[in-house]
Amino acid sequence: MTKAPDKLQAILDLDRLVHEPARLAILSVLSGVEWAEFKMVETLTKLTKGNLSSHLVKLEEGGYVAIHKGYRGKVPLTTLAITKQGREALENYWEQMKQAAPRKG
Amino acid sequence: MEPDRLAHLSRRYARYGRSLPGLSLALGGVVILGFFLVPPLLINNLSGDSVDGWSLLALCTALLVGGWLLAKEWLRGRIYLSLGLAEAPGSRSELRFNLVLTILIALLACAFAAKGLLDPAGPLHPPSRVQMGLGLSACLALPACTRRYIRGVMEGLLWIALCYWALGFIWMAFPGFDMRKEGWRGWAIILTVPIAYFGGLTVGLIQHFNFLRLAREIKNQETPND
Numbered sequence: 001m002t003k004a005p006d007k008l009q010a011i012l013d014l015d016r017l018v019h020e021p022a023r024l025a026i027l028s029v030l031s032g033v034e035w036a037e038f039k040m041v042e043t044l045t046k047l048t049k050g051n052l053s054s055h056l057v058k059l060e061e062g063g064y065v066a067i068h069k070g071y072r073g074k075v076p077l078t079t080l081a082i083t084k085q086g087r088e089a090l091e092n093y094w095e096q097m098k099q100a101a102p103r104k105g
Numbered sequence: 106m107e108p109d110r111l112a113h114l115s116r117r118y119a120r121y122g123r124s125l126p127g128l129s130l131a132l133g134g135v136v137i138l139g140f141f142l143v144p145p146l147l148i149n150n151l152s153g154d155s156v157d158g159w160s161l162l163a164l165c166t167a168l169l170v171g172g173w174l175l176a177k178e179w180l181r182g183r184i185y186l187s188l189g190l191a192e193a194p195g196s197r198s199e200l201r202f203n204l205v206l207t208i209l210i211a212l213l214a215c216a217f218a219a220k221g222l223l224d225p226a227g228p229l230h231p232p233s234r235v236q237m238g239l240g241l242s243a244c245l246a247l248p249a250c251t252r253r254y255i256r257g258v259m260e261g262l263l264w265i266a267l268c269y270w271a272l273g274f275i276w277m278a279f280p281g282f283d284m285r286k287e288g289w290r291g292w293a294i295i296l297t298v299p300i301a302y303f304g305g306l307t308v309g310l311i312q313h314f315n316f317l318r319l320a321r322e323i324k325n326q327e328t329p330n331d
Contacts, residue, residue, distance in 0.1 A: 025111055032116035033191045040189030044115055044323060072190075079190070 010100040017062045018093040022047055023055050027064065027090050030082035035068075038078040056080065064089055114326070117319050119193035121185040124257025127312040128184070129177035133263045134305025136173045140270045141298045143169070163243075166271050173267065174254050185316060188323065196256065203261030207251040210268050211244040266301060270294070 018024055025045040030036060042052050059065040064086030068079045082090070121127060147161045247268065255264045273294040 028109070028111040029115040032112035032114070033119040034194055034196060036115065036119070036191040037189035040115070040118070040191050043188045044111060044118075044326065046326060077190070 007100050007102075010096045014096055014100075015089055015093055017058065017064065018089050020055070022051065023059055024093075026052070026055055026059060026080075027082060027086060030065065030080060031087060031090055033081075035079045035081040038080060041080055059086070062086075062089075111326075114319070114323055115191065116193065118188065118323065119191035120257075121312075121316050121319075122181065122191055122256075123193040123196050124199060124259060125185075125312050125316070126177065126257065126260045126263065126309065127316055128180050128309055129173075130259065130263060130312065131306045131309030132173060132176055132180075133267065134302040134309065136169050136267060137270050137298060137301045137305065139169050140166075140267070141295075167243075170267060170271065174250070177260075178254065184313075188320075199256065199258050199261070200252070202258055203251050203255050203264070204248055206261055206265050207248050207255075207268075210265050211247045214244050214247075214268065214272055215241070263305070270297070270301070 029041050029044045066081045
């Protein structure tokens, strides 16, 4: 059983880059796919374009998300993919959350 | 907001752009019925001195298969990818599987055609060089078509089935075809028509209604700040 100080430590050790709700939502959406168009992540997370862009920049700087800007025909197309590092960070985050969560019963 | 649920929703949505054809599958069932009904009508009513059966059947096959591919792409873009493009995990292995199947069916089609041409007692009169060239080009174009238009395994199987039925019904449509002589081979093709038609229609509609439910779930999704 995890003791209270360990739980506190688990909370303190949480990855802040992942812990923010909007970024957690972005990583969660991307964890279900190989890659996705910006529009799809925007629809699923219900974030505004500007908000989503600013969070994506932070995730890209942290190496958790890869952003590719290209064209589909003549239409600009931005695709997003979670990196291996990002996937590991998300898995670690959930592991830490499990450790920090109070036991039932 | 539940992050696990978000991952689940995005995975389900991405599958519709790839391995779940939805209404395209239902349409595939209708196309198979078309293959069964249209070639005999064309051969019996239109074929004459000026227009031969080969050309009519080539036109019919091109219209049905091409129409299905175009309708499939339209449905995919208009309905199943309306929220944006996404690639489901495992897509590359599905494409490899479809390519191998398509190359096999193209080889089989070539063998089938060669056997028909070499058999002097066969029901088909020999096609011209141009027609043979077009047929060979169509077989060679199959893998390229698969690479461009066919995505999931289910779509791949439907695609292969369409090619198989196209060949089978063309064979059966010619006046020289005698069901009594062919026995189980002829019945095996005919019996698959209702199965493919009703199966495609039912599974396709179920997938489509599941997609509509998914779209509603996405629409009612809470925001990260709720």
